[in-house]
Amino acid sequence: MPVASTGGVDALQQAGYAVDLQGSVEDTAAFLVRDNRPLPPVEALAAVPAATRTDAEAALRATTVFAFVAGELAAAAAPSAVPLGPAPGGVYLAAPAGSPIEEIHLPGAKPGHTERLLPDPGLLARPAGAPPAGFVEAFEDTAPSPQTIAAVRAAVTAEVLGRHVARISGIRPLEEDGALKVRSRDAAASDNALVVEALARRFEGLGLAVRLHPFRWRDHRLLNVEAEHSVPGADSTVLITAHLDSTAANGSFVDAFGDPRPYDPAVDPAPGADDDGSGTAAVMAAAECLRAILDSNRSDRMPTRNVRFVLFNAEEQGLVGSKYYARAAAAAGEDIAGVFQMDMIAGRQPGSTPIVEIHAGSLVSGPVVSASDALGERVARAVPVIDPEAKVQQLTGLDDPAAGRSDHASFHERGWAAVAVSEDLFSTPDGDPGTGTRQYHTPGDTLVDQDHDTEFAATVARSVIAAALTFAGL
Template sequence: MAVLYFDIGGTLAEASVGADGSFRFRPLPRVREVLAAGPPHRLGIISNPGADPAAPARAAAALTATFGDIFEGALIHWGAKTSRTIFDAAVAAAGGVADDCVFLGEEPAERAMARRVGMRTAPHPVFAPAAVRGDTVLWARIHLDEQHTSARLRTVADASEIVPVHLAADQMVLAMVTEQGVRAAQEAGFTVDPEAEVGDTAAFLVRDDRPDSPPARSDSGPDRPDAGPGRPASTARGTTGDGSGGRPGEPPSTPEGFAARTGGPESAGDAARRRAEAVLDFVAGATDGLKSAVTLLGPAAGGAYLCADAETVVEDIHIPDTGHGHTERLLADPNLLPGAEEAPIIVGGSGFALDGALEAIREAITAPALRGHVARLSGAAPLVDGAPLTVRGRDAASADNPRVTTALAGRFTSLGFAVRLHRFSWRGHLLDNVEAQLEVPGTDAVLITAHLDSTAANGDFVDDAGNPRRYRPGVDPAPGADDDGSGTAGVLCAAECLRALVSAGRQPNRTIRFVLFNAEEQGLVGSKAYARAAAAAGDRIAAVFQMDMIAGFQGGTRKVELHAGSTVPGPAAIGSAALATMLAEAFATAAPEFEVETLTVNDPAAGRSDHASFHERGWAAVCVSENFFADTAPATGTRRYHQPGDTVHDADHDAEYAASIARAVTATALTLAGL
């Protein structure tokens, strides 16, 4: 009998930690169906609840409360998965035969460790039967059209071994599949392109945000980018010699072949085809230096899909001459389908009002208050007033990161909000998103958000001999005062403002959440995990207001960018545009000196900040930023982007400019919440 060992976070359930240290587990989609399906197997746990000595007992209590007693006590193992120790212990507890054990976990590095011990692995519980059978899980692109929609694919996927990881508008889904899943999709009429084995890899979407990509060659010679299933970047320009792209039965890799695959005539699809193939060719060349670690998975809308092995970090996939946030880490979730077509959009009302509260907003959100928060977050002042600790950075890999999340949670708690830490795993690190809430029972939620982590990956670093070296996240300074200490400070000021309003007797008619996301710089990992958990819990989210870089100002005209463009059409795009209209009206009242640029079409920040994680769920979300992303001249945002010089003392750091933006965002959010 096989023994199935589940990781918890991101695999079995989403985990959050209360102010008292208690855990709450919310099962992820399709998990209960997998656990209930036959034939019966022995069930165990391999998961890390954290370093707190009390954490294993608390996690065990939450496990029983959520799933009952279906997991054998002797097969429950708590601890870090960064060495083989816990996996060896799990095999021994199961009877000593590693091949009888299956580890199911989202993190590729942990799957790699389990394989080192001899265990079988699977990247999602849906693939537990496949792992027992010994079947391979593949990355695959599944094409959509008017007849074969994401909603129809959801029906097929829910009954088979298909788990989506990315919905590319209405054109394509990147998914994990087995051969059984491929057959099920093909029998339903979908075109499926299996690409490469999942194994110990993670998937990424790499965007090419150059204004104009050169047209790809339309011949089928040796420079063609579509080389066949599992093509590594180093051979991405090779072919099988027949011009077919290497797949038996696939239409040739020519303009006509592309039109046949996408179901459209050449006259309608020529520009899109050239763009997609040019991007694929560009990414193939740009990632050639990582040929042992990166495998191209084919073109996507505005970019290319690739997978990278467990040792590859997001900084390794940086493409020269591309802009902010061009690489997005993709997470598995059955709830991504049908995506925007069914997710509720509850914007409600329109216009900007906030009668009588604007003065309170101006009193609470000031330049000194905002600058004080940024100083503490960026190491210019003690992290907690009166304490000696200052931080060097908030990089996801830094020891300072959890210290900052603890301090942020403490600040929200002191304001009287209900605080939870939404926990997730990233490359062996347990990280937390910080959520503070004023709940109005039975209502949908308005979110005011930013990202709490930082990076200095664009900095110039040298070794002891004076030679250039790469940024070392765990030790090098990454103050991130603007990116995104300024947005985080704006969220804190908004929370202080709400507390003052409530203390004065005002009450919202919607739930208000303040959420600070972790690991944004690693491909939006924290916000994707948070949005996935919110969708699994059935949360109703009316609006998300993300502040990402709001203090960079070189002088001249005060500009602000409202990024409402969504890569997913439908409700997300419509609702986000409505939020942007409200924001523009708020700026006209709360910060009339600002020139507002609203971007809804061809938005350069689409998919590049944490608001995108809500767009792919169909929720309305806007990212508010300094004049940095948009192609407007001259840009007046920070010149210290992703550098150790991004400090509160930088000449480009303007706390008054940031406070004005935070006031307008807070005014809009509180208006929508009924204050």
């Protein structure tokens, strides 16, 4: 573990680990920087049996990348960070505690490839990772029923999604009878808390049990929003999730003199209509869909697992909210059967083929890998039922460019099955560029942008929600 709080150091020592402090724990922050540069195939591994080759290759790759990065940092004139060791898909770095995450990057690394690591002795107690009871049997019948498809088509429409996005991204007032239009949902923006309140009220209006999960990030007190329909006697819970915060850190901003200045999250607009207003809208529509199914009052149309809708905060700051959430859920001994995260599902450049990306890749190995793949497979099978024109890209393993990069990763860390579903964000292995939004993390990520396609968002949302509700027993 490259970094720990004082309490974490105590916990590590009590757990029998030798702790070698490399600096004052209060002064140091640790980061994981992913590094996707291509490496040549390793001939020495050709003779290794296939079953163990993937792990061996990953270990070798991590060591090689670490050597590159250590060399690059050593050659830098004023090194900003100290390499600590190889990590799955990248490298661990230490930097001064106050270092903004934007400043921790490697030459050639893409934005968003850096993750701030939270000191978390709880990870030492990660469950063994056995799939929840009933998990394997539940996979026998994975196709959504015609009734579930019909319910999803009725409740999750382009119009419904567009209306939710309009409210939380400043196109329309946040509240029906109010005047406030949201300027930014950035974790550091004052509107963030108002959006939390408004979304919590909407969940309450649907008759769901709403809980707000507070956590601290820098000097802000933030909230994750959770709404649950619980089923008496259920053995586990299915999560349908997205992140409610936004950022415009990639935008260009100028000061009063017309000179470039950095993004100011407290005042600059960050509408985040696609990232992740689209996923947030889909979670709200999923809750409305479940309400409609429950209201149909048919005894054969009741879920067998608890269904929970969660909107995470401060995802853009390094998955902060979901890490707190998953940690608390693990500490409470919860049984989470699967997590369906939707992050950026409305981006589609005009005229391009609709492509749904399903990310099951995990930086954590073990049973979580195949369990997450199985969730991804469920979504992949739902897509052609919803829209035969849509194409599916299933990504998994350490080659999944989204491994570790959205809130689903916080659940992988606890051994829980999780996928993130998105628009076509990443280029294909043969170099075709993604067809998703060109307004990633800019003030131009609005509902009226030409790359924001609510029909496409409805295809993605319906597929994910149909798969998730089926997994919950509907």
